[in-house]
Amino acid sequence: MITVEGLYKTFKVSKRSPGLISAARSLFFREYIEIEALKDVSFKIDEGEIIGYIGPNGAGKSTTIKVMSGILLPDRGSCSIMNRTPWEERVEHVKNIGVVFGQRSQLWWDVPVIDSFELLRDIYKIPGIEYRKNIAMLTDTLDLGSFINNPVRQLSLGQRMRCEIAASLLHNPKILFLDEPTIGLDAVSKIAVRKFIKRINAEKKVTVILTTHDMNDIEALADRILLIGRGRILYDGDISGLRNRFGTNKTVTIDYDESSRKPQIEGTDLLSWSPERAVLFVDTQKTSVSRVITALTNQYELLDVTVENPPVDEIIAKLYKEYEI
Amino acid sequence: MKLYFKYLSILIKSQMQYSTSFILLSCGQFLVPFSVFAALYFLFERFGMLKEWDFYEVALCFSIMHMSFSISECCARGFDSFSSLVVRGEFDRVLVRPRSTFLQVLGSKFEFTRIGRLLQSVIVLSIAVLNLSVEWHVFKVLTIILMTVSGIFIFTGIFVLAATLCFWTIQGIEVANIFTDGGREMSQYPLNIYKKWVTRFFTFIIPFGCVNYLPLMYILDKKEGSSVLYMLSPLYGMLFIIPCIFVWRFGVKHYRSTGS
Known part of the structure; x- marks a missing residue:
C-alpha cells in the first residue's frame, strides 16, 4: 500500500549569528547550512497496519509525513502510495488520506463544529448519503453529540481533538496520518482517542501512521514501530522485538x-x-x-x-x- | 465557485460572532477614505482644475478605484494576509486538501468591514454622477461596472503577487504595499496627470491605466477615435490576473520543494 524507497531531503537553513552587526550583515550575505532531514529512508507499510513513527524532535518525522502527504518534494527517492506518487498527483492523492496535525486545527474557530464538517463535505465533494452515514457513525463513536453545535473556541482540548479526528475521517480516507493526536489530553480523552483509532482500524481497515512522544500511545496502538533518528530509519519492527533488544x-x-x-x-x-x-x-x-x-x-x-x-x-x-x- | 460561496458563508457566520467590533471597524473604514476625499475636495477648492480634469471627474475616478479596492480587499483578503497563513503553517493544511490552492487561499479569509469603505465610495460615485454634465446611457453604466470589476482583478493580482513573495521571505513585506496602497492612491487620479514613465508603468506593467484613464476618456466624452476600444480597455486590465496566477503556481512549487 505504501512503499517508500531511498528518500533524501536536504534543507538549506540560513545561519544566524547573534548581534546587531551580524544581523545587518546577513541581510546581504546569507550563509546557509545544509541540514539533511532524510537520508535514505525506506520502508513498506501494508493495508490495515498501525505504525508508530517515533524519534526525537528534529529527527525527520514530520518531513517524512510531509513527503507522504504530498506537501513536500523530496530531493531523491520514490514513494508510492496506493500506486500514486503523492507530490505528482497531489489532488488525487489527498482524497485518500486524512491528516491530523495535533497542534494545528483544521476547524473553523468561530462557528459550530457541524458547520466546519459541512464545509469539509463541500471541499472533499462527499456524496450526501456517505456524508450522513459518516457523521452518524463519528458522532456516535466519538461521542460528539453534546457539543457538535458549539463553536470550536468553546470546546475543551479533548473535545476539540475528537472533532479534529472526526473531520479528517469524513471523506473515508484509506490512510490516516496522526501527528501527536494525544498531546495535552487528559487521561479519559487519551483513552477515548486510542480506542477510537483501534476501532476504525479494525472496522474500516484504515491504515494509521502515528507520530507521538507518548509511548503509551505506541504501546496501546502500534503493531509496528519505525524509529527515525538524524534522518535515518534505525529500527523497524514490533515492540516486543524492541524489548528483547533493549529491555x-x-x-x-x-x-x-x-x-x-x-x-x-x-x-x-x-x-x-x-x-x-x-x-x-x-x-x-x-x-x-x-x-x-x-x-x-x-x-x-x-x-x-x-x-x-x-x-x-x-x-x-x-x-x-x-x-x- | 460554489465552494467559494461556502467559504464566504462560514466566514460571515464567524464575523457575526463579533458584531460590535464589525460595526465599529466598518465605521472606521467608512471614515478613513472620507478624509482622503475631503482632502481631494479642498485641493480642487484651491486650484480649481487638475490638468484638464475637474473635481467631479476626479471624484468619479476616485470612487470607482475605491470600490474596486474595497471589494478586492474584502474578497481577496486571504492573499493580503497570506504571510500569517504561512507563518502558522496553515498552508500545509491547504496542500492536503483536494482543491486548488488558489481557491482555498482566496476562501481562507474575508474582510467584511470593508463594506464601510465600499459604502463611502458608492456615495462619492453618486455625487459625481449627479454633478457631471455628461450624457448617460447603458454603455457608460456598463463601462463603469467593467472598470470596477477590472479594478478588482488588478488589485487581487497584486495581492497574489505580494503573497507569492511570502514563500521566499516568510514575512509579508511592506514593499508590496507600494503597489497595493500605492496603486490605489495613484489610480484614484486620472493617470495622465503623472510623468510619462509613471503612466506607462501603470498602463503596461500594472494596467491601472486600462481601468481608469482610458475608459474615463470614453465616459467623459474626451476621447478621440473609436469609442469601443476605450470602453473595452478594462478587459485588458483583467488579463493581468493570468500572469499573477502563474507566478503563484511557481511560488507554490518553490514552497513544496523547500518546505520553508
Whole structure:
C-alpha cells in the first residue's frame, strides 16, 4: 500500500549569528547550512497496519509525513502510495488520506463544529448519503453529540481533538496520518482517542501512521514501530522485538513482614527500600527473575511480589542514547 | 465557485460572532477614505482644475478605484494576509486538501468591514454622477461596472503577487504595499496627470491605466477615435490576473520543494 524507497531531503537553513552587526550583515550575505532531514529512508507499510513513527524532535518525522502527504518534494527517492506518487498527483492523492496535525486545527474557530464538517463535505465533494452515514457513525463513536453545535473556541482540548479526528475521517480516507493526536489530553480523552483509532482500524481497515512522544500511545496502538533518528530509519519492527533488544531488565517489587535486613542478591541493584517493601532492579543477563525470587523467599516472609517490564519510555531513551540521536 | 460561496458563508457566520467590533471597524473604514476625499475636495477648492480634469471627474475616478479596492480587499483578503497563513503553517493544511490552492487561499479569509469603505465610495460615485454634465446611457453604466470589476482583478493580482513573495521571505513585506496602497492612491487620479514613465508603468506593467484613464476618456466624452476600444480597455486590465496566477503556481512549487 505504501512503499517508500531511498528518500533524501536536504534543507538549506540560513545561519544566524547573534548581534546587531551580524544581523545587518546577513541581510546581504546569507550563509546557509545544509541540514539533511532524510537520508535514505525506506520502508513498506501494508493495508490495515498501525505504525508508530517515533524519534526525537528534529529527527525527520514530520518531513517524512510531509513527503507522504504530498506537501513536500523530496530531493531523491520514490514513494508510492496506493500506486500514486503523492507530490505528482497531489489532488488525487489527498482524497485518500486524512491528516491530523495535533497542534494545528483544521476547524473553523468561530462557528459550530457541524458547520466546519459541512464545509469539509463541500471541499472533499462527499456524496450526501456517505456524508450522513459518516457523521452518524463519528458522532456516535466519538461521542460528539453534546457539543457538535458549539463553536470550536468553546470546546475543551479533548473535545476539540475528537472533532479534529472526526473531520479528517469524513471523506473515508484509506490512510490516516496522526501527528501527536494525544498531546495535552487528559487521561479519559487519551483513552477515548486510542480506542477510537483501534476501532476504525479494525472496522474500516484504515491504515494509521502515528507520530507521538507518548509511548503509551505506541504501546496501546502500534503493531509496528519505525524509529527515525538524524534522518535515518534505525529500527523497524514490533515492540516486543524492541524489548528483547533493549529491555532485558526487569524490576521486582516485594512486600514482606517487617524486617530490618536489606536484600543483597547478585545481579540486582536495590532501587528503593523500606522495612516493609523493596524494589529491585534485575539485570537478566546476569541472573534470572526466578532465581532472584527464590533467593528472596529464603530471606523474607513475602506478602506480595510484582515483576514488571521497564517502561517503554526508558527503552526508547536508551535507544536514542545508543544511536546518539 | 460554489465552494467559494461556502467559504464566504462560514466566514460571515464567524464575523457575526463579533458584531460590535464589525460595526465599529466598518465605521472606521467608512471614515478613513472620507478624509482622503475631503482632502481631494479642498485641493480642487484651491486650484480649481487638475490638468484638464475637474473635481467631479476626479471624484468619479476616485470612487470607482475605491470600490474596486474595497471589494478586492474584502474578497481577496486571504492573499493580503497570506504571510500569517504561512507563518502558522496553515498552508500545509491547504496542500492536503483536494482543491486548488488558489481557491482555498482566496476562501481562507474575508474582510467584511470593508463594506464601510465600499459604502463611502458608492456615495462619492453618486455625487459625481449627479454633478457631471455628461450624457448617460447603458454603455457608460456598463463601462463603469467593467472598470470596477477590472479594478478588482488588478488589485487581487497584486495581492497574489505580494503573497507569492511570502514563500521566499516568510514575512509579508511592506514593499508590496507600494503597489497595493500605492496603486490605489495613484489610480484614484486620472493617470495622465503623472510623468510619462509613471503612466506607462501603470498602463503596461500594472494596467491601472486600462481601468481608469482610458475608459474615463470614453465616459467623459474626451476621447478621440473609436469609442469601443476605450470602453473595452478594462478587459485588458483583467488579463493581468493570468500572469499573477502563474507566478503563484511557481511560488507554490518553490514552497513544496523547500518546505520553508
